[in-house]
Amino acid sequence: GVAHRIEVSGPDRFGRLKQESESLWARVRTWQHPMAAAGPPRLVGGLAFSAGSSSRAPWEEFGDGAFTLARWTYWRTGRRCALSLAIACDGSDEAGRERVLDELDAVFGALKAAGQEAPEWPNDQPLRRPVEARQLPYDRWKAHIRQIQTAIADGDFLKIVATRRCDLTLESPVDDVDVLGRLMSEAKCTHFAFRRATSSFVGASPEMLFYKVGQALQTQALAGTLRRTGTGQ
Numbered sequence: 001g002v003a004h005r006i007e008v009s010g011p012d013r014f015g016r017l018k019q020e021s022e023s024l025w026a027r028v029r030t031w032q033h034p035m036a037a038a039g040p041p042r043l044v045g046g047l048a049f050s051a052g053s054s055s056r057a058p059w060e061e062f063g064d065g066a067f068t069l070a071r072w073t074y075w076r077t078g079r080r081c082a083l084s085l086a087i088a089c090d091g092s093d094e095a096g097r098e099r100v101l102d103e104l105d106a107v108f109g110a111l112k113a114a115g116q117e118a119p120e121w122p123n124d125q126p127l128r129r130p131v132e133a134r135q136l137p138y139d140r141w142k143a144h145i146r147q148i149q150t151a152i153a154d155g156d157f158l159k160i161v162a163t164r165r166c167d168l169t170l171e172s173p174v175d176d177v178d179v180l181g182r183l184m185s186e187a188k189c190t191h192f193a194f195r196r197a198t199s200s201f202v203g204a205s206p207e208m209l210f211y212k213v214g215q216a217l218q219t220q221a222l223a224g225t226l227r228r229t230g231t232g233q
Contacts, residue, residue, distance in 0.1 A: 001071030003086035006043065009064035011051045017065060024069065028086075039075040039082035043067040046194070046201075061196035072107060083107065132169040176200035 004024060008016040021043060028041060045067030048054045054063050075082040085104070089096065136144070141164055148160045179202050180193045189204040208220040 002068055003071045003088070004069040006045075006067045007063055007065065008047075009051065009054075013047060013051060013065045017047070017067065021067070037075060037077060037080040037082040039073065039084045041069060041084065041086055042073070043069055058199060061199045062194070062201060074111070083111070128170045128172055128174065130168040131171050133166060134168075135166040136164050176202050 006017060006020045006024070008014075008020070010016075024043075030041065032039070045065070046062075047065040048059070048063075051064055054060065069086050071086055073084045073086070075084070085100065087100065145162060148157075148162055151157050152160065176193055176195060179200075180191060183189070183191050183202070183204040186204045186206075189206050190208065191204045192202070194201045207222045208218070211218045
């Protein structure tokens with residue numbers, strides 16, 4: 001479920017995200033059980049690299065930027081776990097509290113059942129084979145790379161990252177949770193899945209932009225560029 005969602009667009013999307021998230025946190029009050037592992041509320045989402053790029057397939061449902069405060073969040077750090085609930089409540093809705101408690105019982109029951117089951121990932125289901133693949137023809141791709149090389153040699157650019165999109169049609173439907181489960185075998189990655197009405201954005205990234213706890217900031221740059229040792233190039 002979704003307790004709150006922030007959607008931003010346009011060239012000022014970063015500023016809008018900052019303003020709307022600060023406004024949200026100013027209204028949030030946190031209560032933590034003394035025996036619970038730390039699980040502060042977080043917004044989870046992402047932003048398009050360039051404004052307007054989400055107007056084309058397959059990104060229409062994701063927009064230029066969207067961040068969500070989940071209704072229920074399950075945290076696990078090592079052997080410590082926590083469950084948090086985000087809800088709009090003034091404390092006077094007795095019936096609403098009872099509904100939340102019933103929902104909590106259902107969530108606890110599902111977590112307990114899942115903990116008693118054998119792990120499903122990686123599963124033994126056969127891989128789905130593509131029946132059609134559509135991408136830029138190789139000759140045009142080579143011409144594109146030559147244009148990039150010329151532009152760099154002429155001094156117009158220092159670096160260009162080229163990409164080639166590939167659209168696959170599979171022989172049967174894909175379950176996004178199944179894909180995420182298979183990706184869990186990739187160690188030392190951040191695994192993610194964002195689901196919309198008819199689309200899911202799923203992946204496993206080895207890169208960490210930054211990680212901040214208090215005054216400590218960590219970052220990791222895997223796609224950096226440096227000269228080859230001893231060559232001057």
